[in-house]
Amino acid sequence: MNAHDPDVHSLLGPYLLHALEPAERAAFEEHLTACASCREEVAELRPAVAALSDRPSPPPAGLREQIISRAAETRSVRRSPRRRLRVAAVAAAVLLAVGGGIVATQRGDDRMTAADVFAAADVRTHDMPTKMGAVRLGMSHELHMVAVDGRALTDPGAGMAYEVWWSANGRATSVAMFQETESVVVPMREGELQITMEPMAGSDAPTSPPLLAMPAASL
């Protein structure tokens, strides 16, 4: 049965009761995207289905803390829109300022990727060894951005991630976080680019010696 089979419509009852095998469930969900009256009927019947489960039972007391600390661990790297947005906003502002933003702004969004920087005509790349593995840096004057490719780094350990800083006059400013499977872009600045290992939630200032420190002039 597929989503266009007239018979797929008859799966509405079993779908609501979670009585479908995965393949039929997928077919019905595809059907739902095209069938407004089915969506309406599903929405109308859902509260009645949920009422069949309405037997509240408090979970053990310790579970709350366990769940919240698990949530906190997964917060920063995977879902820190604030930090990423800040980088994107700085990037957009820089692009406007230097007038070289045509490449990025024509993409329809203002999020530049590391691949964009590595693909820039004037990119200069540096493979930098660290005790956690190699980091590849790419700097484009044209884009005024630095790409940090951390995909050759090793796992920093449970609850840890890599944080990128620009350090100048003895003060380090956080510009991005990433995990060992990721790469990030940060705006070009004065001072020294540093990478440290930090708890996933991010730190206000570096809490470990830099794995890598690269003066802007050498990039």
Place this chain on the structure above:
Amino acid sequence: MPRRGLLRSVPPVHAQPQQLMAAIAAGDLDAFGELYDRFASAVHGAALQVLRDPARAEEVTQEVFLEAWRGAAQYRSERGGLRTWLVLIAHRRAIDVVRSVEASRAREERAARRELHEVPGPEADLVTAAEWADVRHCLEGLTPLQLESVTLAYYDGFTYPEIAAHMGRPLSTIKTRMRDGLARLRDCLEEA
């Protein structure tokens, strides 16, 4: 980094589900705690009702809330209230667990031990006793075929072809009884 703790002595209260979920989508752990406080009993109860195993119900409860944490941005209020949304995620996960760990024969035996009109689950506490009485009353208003199709699927985790085979009925009959059974249940609950 947002400062936590002392500077925020009064926790925010998000009256609207959209507000609460938007705060959670933005990474607000206090809002996530609020979601947990409001719905943990409902989620845990839904899982326990199907699984009847405290350790597994606890695991499912944790998975449901972490899924809500990661997927908060996908929540749409027009698809139903938060309670309905969370309870149905819990139910579906519990059914997946039952199907993977409990052989079909064991589920058949457990279903056979149950009286036709008996609905499994933890003892109702006083707060919800009245509401549950409505659900029970409405279940009793279904035809025997509707009732068995709905409960074998929902409480025992059988798929509709398994139920058709078990009851010796055509697939189309079971699918139809599930759907009109739910419609009758909805009408009855709305009157209650």
